[in-house]
Amino acid sequence: MAGIAARLRITPFGLICLLGLVATLYLSLIWAPRERVMGDVQRIMYFHVASAWIAEFAFVLVGVSSVIYLWLRERKWDIVAYSAAEIGFVFCCFVMITGPIWGKPVWGTWWTWDPRLTFSMILWLIYVAYLMLRVYGDDMPQVKTFLAVLGILGTIDIPFIHFATMWWRGLHPDSLVMTEEGLGAGMEVDMRIALGVSAVVFTLLFFYLMGRRMALERLRDEAEDLRERVEHRHPGSVGV
Amino acid sequence: MDQNFWYLFSAYTLIWIGLFVYLFTIAGREKKLEAEIAELKAAVEALEAKE
Numbered sequence: 001m002a003g004i005a006a007r008l009r010i011t012p013f014g015l016i017c018l019l020g021l022v023a024t025l026y027l028s029l030i031w032a033p034r035e036r037v038m039g040d041v042q043r044i045m046y047f048h049v050a051s052a053w054i055a056e057f058a059f060v061l062v063g064v065s066s067v068i069y070l071w072l073r074e075r076k077w078d079i080v081a082y083s084a085a086e087i088g089f090v091f092c093c094f095v096m097i098t099g100p101i102w103g104k105p106v107w108g109t110w111w112t113w114d115p116r117l118t119f120s121m122i123l124w125l126i127y128v129a130y131l132m133l134r135v136y137g138d139d140m141p142q143v144k145t146f147l148a149v150l151g152i153l154g155t156i157d158i159p160f161i162h163f164a165t166m167w168w169r170g171l172h173p174d175s176l177v178m179t180e181e182g183l184g185a186g187m188e189v190d191m192r193i194a195l196g197v198s199a200v201v202f203t204l205l206f207f208y209l210m211g212r213r214m215a216l217e218r219l220r221d222e223a224e225d226l227r228e229r230v231e232h233r234h235p236g237s238v239g240v
Numbered sequence: 241m242d243q244n245f246w247y248l249f250s251a252y253t254l255i256w257i258g259l260f261v262y263l264f265t266i267a268g269r270e271k272k273l274e275a276e277i278a279e280l281k282a283a284v285e286a287l288e289a290k291e
Contacts, residue, residue, distance in 0.1 A: 041244035226280035
């Protein structure tokens with residue numbers, strides 16, 4: 001265990017997040033009551049909904065930092081946008097994987113073009129494009145501007161995902177978390193606690209990953225700076 | 241055992257695998273960049289010493 005933590009370079013804060021995840025696992029799989037209609041498969045919700053919350057939060061952060069980047073043109077906001085986009089994409093993948101796994105036994109199908117699912121797929125594809133552009137054309141200033149615009153476009157998709165179940169008729173159930181009666185009023189108290197803990201732990205994990213990912217970008221900048229210094233003194237010595 | 245156990249098991253397993261793979265990729269990229277920075281710093285120092 002200590003060996004894996006060392007290989008992953010997990011800090012004490014990261015360790016707290018991982019322990020929190022183990023506690024969430026216990027609350028979701030053992031402590032929370034079994035749902036009467038769907039049975040145990042409903043327990044996927046505790047990680048599915050928490051992942052969706054983080055993906056949405058991350059992509060809103062991408063949008064906000066992209067707007068600030070377009071305004072101030074400061075590299076730090078570009079770093080925030082890139083880091084949040086990558087982490088948001090990872091959690092969006094979790095949503096896109098666990099959703100169909102939950103849907104198959106409950107709806108009888110892996111996938112349907114339900115409005116919420118369709119807008120989620122659009123968001124996922126926007127971020128595939130965003131991250132591909134980051135990998136292949138990140139060095140050019142005009143690409144950075146385009147990336148910021150794409151990041152903002154992705155954020156515009158989020159309200160459509162969030163309110164799709166209210167605005168259109170589809171297979172995806174209405175939100176049990178944000179209801180007219182109050183936060184989590186559609187669930188039993190124990191389920192609400194398990195989901196609340198899961199959301200808090202995933203949020204902490206997001207901030208931990210943001211710290212790691214932003215530090216990585218700063219290392220990349222430092223390497224780029226040093227490469228330029230070597231190239232300046234000895235042209236042709238550093239490979240592209 | 242619930243007949244849908246495997247759906248639940250695979251959903252949770254895939255999230256944990258995904259999370260650890262992502263953590264491994266971050267750690268791998270960190271190590272690679274740190275090695276590159278150490279190499280470049282040595283190169284800068286060598287070039288500065290020559291000058």
